[in-house]
Amino acid sequence: MLRKTRLALAILFFAPITLLFLDFTGTVHAWFGWMAKIQFLPAVLALNVGLIALLVILTIVFGRVYCSIICPLGVFQDVISWLNGRRKKKKYRFSYSPAKPWLRYGILALFIIALTTGAGSFAALLAPYSSYGRIAGNLFAPIYRWGNNLIAHIAERVGSYAFYETDVWMKSLPTFIIAVVTFVVLAILAWRNGRTYCNTVCPVGTVLGFLSRFSLLRPVLDSEKCRHCSLCSRRCKAACIDYRNHSIDYSRCVACMDCIDTCKHDALHLQWRWKTRNKTEATSGHTDTSRRSFLTATAILATTATLKAQQKKVDGGLAVIEDKKIPVRATPIEPPGSWSARDFARHCTACQLCVSACPNNVLRPSSDPARLMQPEMSYERGYCRPECTRCSEVCPAGAIRPITVADKSSTRIGHAVWVRKNCIPLTDGAECGNCARHCPSGAILMVPHDSGNPESVRIPVINAGRCIGCGACENLCPARPFSAIYVEGHTMHSIM
Amino acid sequence: MNNHDKTRLSRRNFLKTMGAIGVAATGLPACSNGRETDTGNAAPAGEMTYRTNPSTGDRVSLLGFGMMRLPSVGGRSAREGNEEIDQEMVNELVDCAIANGVNYFDTSPAYCRGKSEHATGIALSHHPRDSYFIATKLSNFAPSTWSREASIAMYHNSMKELQVDYLDYLLLHGVGMGGGMEEFENRYMKNGILDFLLEERKEGRIRNLGFSYHGDVRVFDYLLSRHDEYKWDFVQIQLNYLDWKYAKQINPMNTDAEYLYNELVKRNIPAIVMEPLLGGRLSNVPSTIFARLKQREPELSVASWAFRFAGSLPGVHTVLSGMTRMEHLQDNLRTYSPLKPLTEDDFTFLQETATLMMSFDTIPCNDCKYCMPCPYGLDIPAILLHYNKCLNEGNITGNANDENYRKARRAFLVGYDRNVPKLRQANHCIGCNQCSPHCPQRIDIPAELHRIDAYAERLKQEIG
Numbered sequence: 001m002l003r004k005t006r007l008a009l010a011i012l013f014f015a016p017i018t019l020l021f022l023d024f025t026g027t028v029h030a031w032f033g034w035m036a037k038i039q040f041l042p043a044v045l046a047l048n049v050g051l052i053a054l055l056v057i058l059t060i061v062f063g064r065v066y067c068s069i070i071c072p073l074g075v076f077q078d079v080i081s082w083l084n085g086r087r088k089k090k091k092y093r094f095s096y097s098p099a100k101p102w103l104r105y106g107i108l109a110l111f112i113i114a115l116t117t118g119a120g121s122f123a124a125l126l127a128p129y130s131s132y133g134r135i136a137g138n139l140f141a142p143i144y145r146w147g148n149n150l151i152a153h154i155a156e157r158v159g160s161y162a163f164y165e166t167d168v169w170m171k172s173l174p175t176f177i178i179a180v181v182t183f184v185v186l187a188i189l190a191w192r193n194g195r196t197y198c199n200t201v202c203p204v205g206t207v208l209g210f211l212s213r214f215s216l217l218r219p220v221l222d223s224e225k226c227r228h229c230s231l232c233s234r235r236c237k238a239a240c241i242d243y244r245n246h247s248i249d250y251s252r253c254v255a256c257m258d259c260i261d262t263c264k265h266d267a268l269h270l271q272w273r274w275k276t277r278n279k280t281e282a283t284s285g286h287t288d289t290s291r292r293s294f295l296t297a298t299a300i301l302a303t304t305a306t307l308k309a310q311q312k313k314v315d316g317g318l319a320v321i322e323d324k325k326i327p328v329r330a331t332p333i334e335p336p337g338s339w340s341a342r343d344f345a346r347h348c349t350a351c352q353l354c355v356s357a358c359p360n361n362v363l364r365p366s367s368d369p370a371r372l373m374q375p376e377m378s379y380e381r382g383y384c385r386p387e388c389t390r391c392s393e394v395c396p397a398g399a400i401r402p403i404t405v406a407d408k409s410s411t412r413i414g415h416a417v418w419v420r421k422n423c424i425p426l427t428d429g430a431e432c433g434n435c436a437r438h439c440p441s442g443a444i445l446m447v448p449h450d451s452g453n454p455e456s457v458r459i460p461v462i463n464a465g466r467c468i469g470c471g472a473c474e475n476l477c478p479a480r481p482f483s484a485i486y487v488e489g490h491t492m493h494s495i496m
Numbered sequence: 497m498n499n500h501d502k503t504r505l506s507r508r509n510f511l512k513t514m515g516a517i518g519v520a521a522t523g524l525p526a527c528s529n530g531r532e533t534d535t536g537n538a539a540p541a542g543e544m545t546y547r548t549n550p551s552t553g554d555r556v557s558l559l560g561f562g563m564m565r566l567p568s569v570g571g572r573s574a575r576e577g578n579e580e581i582d583q584e585m586v587n588e589l590v591d592c593a594i595a596n597g598v599n600y601f602d603t604s605p606a607y608c609r610g611k612s613e614h615a616t617g618i619a620l621s622h623h624p625r626d627s628y629f630i631a632t633k634l635s636n637f638a639p640s641t642w643s644r645e646a647s648i649a650m651y652h653n654s655m656k657e658l659q660v661d662y663l664d665y666l667l668l669h670g671v672g673m674g675g676g677m678e679e680f681e682n683r684y685m686k687n688g689i690l691d692f693l694l695e696e697r698k699e700g701r702i703r704n705l706g707f708s709y710h711g712d713v714r715v716f717d718y719l720l721s722r723h724d725e726y727k728w729d730f731v732q733i734q735l736n737y738l739d740w741k742y743a744k745q746i747n748p749m750n751t752d753a754e755y756l757y758n759e760l761v762k763r764n765i766p767a768i769v770m771e772p773l774l775g776g777r778l779s780n781v782p783s784t785i786f787a788r789l790k791q792r793e794p795e796l797s798v799a800s801w802a803f804r805f806a807g808s809l810p811g812v813h814t815v816l817s818g819m820t821r822m823e824h825l826q827d828n829l830r831t832y833s834p835l836k837p838l839t840e841d842d843f844t845f846l847q848e849t850a851t852l853m854m855s856f857d858t859i860p861c862n863d864c865k866y867c868m869p870c871p872y873g874l875d876i877p878a879i880l881l882h883y884n885k886c887l888n889e890g891n892i893t894g895n896a897n898d899e900n901y902r903k904a905r906r907a908f909l910v911g912y913d914r915n916v917p918k919l920r921q922a923n924h925c926i927g928c929n930q931c932s933p934h935c936p937q938r939i940d941i942p943a944e945l946h947r948i949d950a951y952a953e954r955l956k957q958e959i960g
Contacts, residue, residue, distance in 0.1 A: 156914055161903075164910040312930065313638045314610035315564075316865035318578055321873040321919050387957045430928035437946070438923065438953075478872050478926050 002257035002270060006068055014075040020394070021136035021356045022144040024166050029357065029394055036353055036396035038070060039129040040204045045347045046398030056211060063215035063255040064208050067198055073132040074198055074254065077190035081237050084191045092234035094194055096242045099249055104199070104206045111203040121372035124350035128202050129396075131182050133351030134373070138179035141356055142168045167381070171355060171364035175373045194237025199252040209251035216273050218253065219260055221246045225267035232259040232268060324380035325481040333377040333469060333489035335363065335384070336411045337392035337403035341491045347399035348374045354391035354400060360384065362471070363391060377413075379471030379487060384413075386440045386470065409440065410496040414469025414489040416443070416462045422477075422484035425449065425457040435460050435473035435485050441496075443467040444485075460485060466496065544597030545835040547813050549766055551729045552703055554629060554664070556814045558807050559832045560600035560768070561593050563616045564607045564864065565775075565818030581608055581615045589825055590619035596829045599628045600814045602768075603658070604669060605650055606635040606866075613657035621659050630658055631665035631768075633708065634693070636683050637674070637934070644687040651693075655701075662700060665768075666693060667732055668707035670866075671719065674933040676712035694726065704729035708770065710936035713751040716759075723763050730813055731760055732768040734936070736778060737805045737846040738853055739771075746860050749938045757811060766813035769806045773817065775862025778802040782856055782888045788849060799824075800831040805846055808837040858884050859944055860937045867931035867941060875920040876931055876941055882915040883948050892951075896958050905955045912952060922949035 016032035023029070036042065043051045059066060067074045085091045107126065114122040124130040145168045152163040170176060189196045198205040212218075221232070223246040233243045236259055240252035260268045331341075335354070338344040350373035355363045360382035365373045375391075377384065392403045403411065416435075424432045426449065436444040443466035450456035460473075462485070469487045477483035545558040566586055568579035590601070603616045613632060620628055632654045636647045655661060668690070671680050684690045696702045706728050709716045719726070734743070735753040743750040760767045773779055779799035781789070789798050806815045815832075819825045838846070861880040870876055886892050891904040891911075898904070912921065925945040932941045 161906050161910045164913060312869070312934070313641070314606045315608070315868060315934075317609040317869040318875060318920065319869045319871055319873040385956065424926060428928075430926065432926040432928070434924070434926045476923055478924065 003261045006257050009069045010075045013070050014072055017072045018136055021133060022141050026390055033394060039396060041127050041129055041349055042396035045349060059208050059211045060214060061216050063212040063218050063253055065255045066208055067205060067254040068256050071128055073128040076132060080187050080190040081194045094234055094236050094239055096233045097239045100200055107201055108203045108206045118345060120345055120348055124373055126203055127349055128204055130349045130351045133353055134179040135183045137352035137356045138176050139183055167361055172367050174367050175365035195254060199238055213251045217270055218250055219268055220271045221248060222267045225265050227265050231262050235259055235262040322480040326378050326380055327482055327486040329488055331489040331491055333414045333487055335377060335391045335400050336408045336413050337400040339493050344399050347397045349397045350374045353394045357390045357394045379474040383471035383475040412468050412494050414487045415464045415467040416473050416485050416487050418460060418462055419484050422479040422482055423459055424478050425459050434476050434478060438472045438476050441466050441468050542834045544833045556600050557598045558814055558835055559598050559828050560602055560814035560816040561598055562816040562818035563603035563612045565820045566608050566612060566615060567820045581611055583615055586615050587619045593825060594623055601628055602631040602816050604633040604635045605654055613654055617658040629664035632663060633667040633669035635669040642682050647689045663702050665704045666702045670710050671707050672709050672711035672715040673936060677714055680715045706730040708732035711938060720759055728765050730766045730768050732770055734771040735769045735806055736772050736774055736802055738850045742850055742854055747938050761811040767811050768813050769815045771862055772806040772815050773799055773802045785853055797827050799827055803828060803831045804838050807835045858887055866934040866936060871930055872924055872926055873920055874924055875916050878916045879922050879948060882912055909955055
């Protein structure tokens with residue numbers, strides 16, 4: 001019964017959280033967005049004191065139920081471990097092993113150092129929620145979207161507008177590779193030994209494990225009833241039941257209740273611990289911002305050949321459109337609501353939730369070693385549309401804070417820069433003005449390029465004071481592969 | 497049921513008809529739909545109606561095959577991209593058309609990215625040369641082809657692509673388009689090309705010489721005023737029940753088909769009709785129009801009304817239809833085998849229908865693709881047609897408080913991405929205006945694109 005309750009709750013959390021990373025329509029977030037926000041590390045980074053207190057109390061009362069129910073990476077490992085357990089003779093494949101405190105606390109220390117020194121990307125490698133986000137966003141989401149596209153294709157055939165196609169593209173190769181590696185390593189560990197990651201690597205697991213030593217409710221092995229059959233130890237995916245000594249390492253027990261259902265001698269029960277040594281303490285820091293790089297990565301950008309416009313002789317056909325290339329930006333662009341690069345880097349857990357949620361193909365994980373996997377913006381596939389505040393709604397860690405459409409439209413996250421040598425009126429002699437026509441803040445004016453001749457072809461001039469950096473101009477500029485107008489980010493956002 | 501005389505006449509031919517279907521069914525599996533007779537979707541009921549050319553005595557089928565909208569591999573008309581022409585399908589269509597009495601094939605060196613003549617040549621080479629008439633054009637639109645040499649080369653190349661040593665019909669292509677009179681002079685007069693073609697007609701390599709007209713009516717009037725000298729064997733005009741009285745109202749720079757047709761009849765010049773269906777706009781009509789037409793003749797297709805309109809005019813030599821699909825061909829064959837002419841009542845009814853249609857703000861794009869390729873990669877006809885489609889389906893709404901606003905918004909935006917790839921949508925139009933001079937309907941394309949873009953932008957920003 002206890003086990004089934006745990007299972008049911010785990011599914012109730014796991015499925016919606018996974019959906020958060022898969023959904024691109026924005027509907028799931030309205031209902032389940034809070035599930036990302038109750039994740040431990042994002043809550044810590046968002047300085048959500050109330051929530052942290054709640055999670056601490058939860059752990060002190062029930063043990064590490066967080067790891068069994070709320071943490072999507074924990075449940076993900078359970079699924080893999082369960083798959084292996086379905087094979088013959090594999091159900092009772094675990095065995096007790098002593099704790100490895102030096103490894104656990106060593107990694108926790110490293111993790112805290114990484115967070116405090118601003119190496120958020122390294123922290124993201126270890127953090128459970130970030131890891132799951134990476135896997136779901138990079139590996140599961142494309143499959144989900146392809147599935148959707150198939151349905152959309154069918155919907156189109158039957159004339160329904162219920163489904164529409166969505167782009168599937170490689171947002172960042174390094175992040176994708178890290179996601180694959182994370183997936184493979186975790187899958188192997190879980191397949192063989194259950195919760196190895198949670199009890200040796202996971203910094204959140206270590207912190208909660210420290211608290212759960214003192215949990216009020218925990219399984220207790222009754223030495224009088226125990227017949228030393230070892231079934232409970234062999235069933236324990238956390239490897240924390242020492243049946244010989246009738247002891248359980250509660251710092252590693254994830255309160256899965258498997259053992260209680262397994263015992264045939266009624267020797268295992270969930271019991272209150274009456275000798276309470278209450279200890280309230282939250283952990284884990286957050287500070288400072290200096291950036292250090294420790295990983296190198298390469299970005300590979302695909303390019304395609306192009307055909308220039310020719311004199312029109314025959315009818316029909318479509319001109320080949322060359323893909324846009326990403327310009328070199330001196331300062332990366334971060335989404336409205338992140339307010340400053342420093343603040344952003346300090347809070348971002350690189351969970352990829354915003355990247356998955358961005359409907360305009362603007363956000364992608366950075367390939368810059370210093371900000372690896374943290375999101376940044378670029379406008380070669382779309383631009384930050386005025387009506388959209390999706391990323392600010394989904395961010396669980398307070399890196400992108402909620403912003404209204406009205407505030408967004410007056411928040412300057414960057415400014416446009418004109419590149420004379422690419423500008424179509426000058427290169428092709430054609431009147432253009434597509435940037436000015438689409439500028440939502442009216443920051444671009446078209447003026448004759450020859451100041452002495454009012455009839456001369458007109459070029460854009462940018463009123464940087466009115467530019468909000470949304471990238472409409474850059475995205476819709478007809479010059480390819482490099483736009484004649486592009487956006488430079490601001491390290492500190494400002495309100496007009 | 498219509499009790500018109502012609503109907504009874506055709507009933508008498510019933511037995512003969514059934515025989516003909518049988519022959520078609522056994523001989524040509526590609527277009528045999530004989531077994532569907534009991535569904536009402538039957539193969540043609542009788543024999544094709546023919547018209548005789550007064551100057552050469554050619555007996556030309558009332559249905560002419562326009563080779564401008566040939567199918568591409570993938571089944572759709574080349575709109576979707578740069579797919580090749582589906583030659584096998586073209587062969588099947590041509591075989592089926594000829595088997596059912598169609599003998600007029602109209603192409604141009606410009607059609608289908610310049611590949612229509614070649615495809616037409618292959619398809620027709622399966623048939624004896626005297627079983628069909630070929631019409632092609634001197635499509636020297638680009639200034640680089642205005643020279644005498646380039647134009648003559650284009651003419652000779654047409655014969656080569658079509659695998660023939662004489663042409664049945666040759667047209668000066670689209671006189672009056674673009675720069676009007678001045679452009680016409682550059683294309684055909686100053687370089688002596690018209691004289692050259694008259695010479696070729698004398699030599700017998702061109703059996704009929706004529707011109708197709710769009711746009712500036714002064715060119716049309718001028719050429720007719722010189723009829724005594726040039727002896728036009730035919731003239732090709734845009735004619736349909738909407739343009740009959742409303743062409744000028746739709747666009748002040750165009751001319752009503754009624755005027756054009758009467759000018760030709762006055763001089764006893766056979767009229768060849770293009771755009772009888774306005775590129776499908778007279779078959780994909782708003783639902784009120786659809787209901788109106790179907791109510792009168794539940795078993796006739798909407799398109800058949802347009803074809804009967806054009807075919808009922810006695811001065812019309814043949815009616816061209818760009819048939820991308822076998823179903824188009826079959827429907828048209830049914831309409832013209834034989835033609836059931838419009839009654840006086842029908843004619844009035846269609847004029848009223850046209851008046852009704854004028855209340856819809858449809859963009860007069862016929863998907864001819866003369867505007868394409870756009871140098872900046874836009875798919876202009878696809879954008880305009882999507883807008884028209886939404887208009888016809890009642891999915892263009894100006895008001896966020898409308899009852900079906902959400903549905904209409906979704907249909908427009910989702911359909912937009914489906915019909916036009918994002919990079920080819922209206923927001924990429926820079927307004928260079930290369931397209932407009934090529935538009936036979938004289939649509940101000942950049943203005944329309946910017947209008948549609950502004951509409952799409954408003955829908956995107958008004959969520960809900």
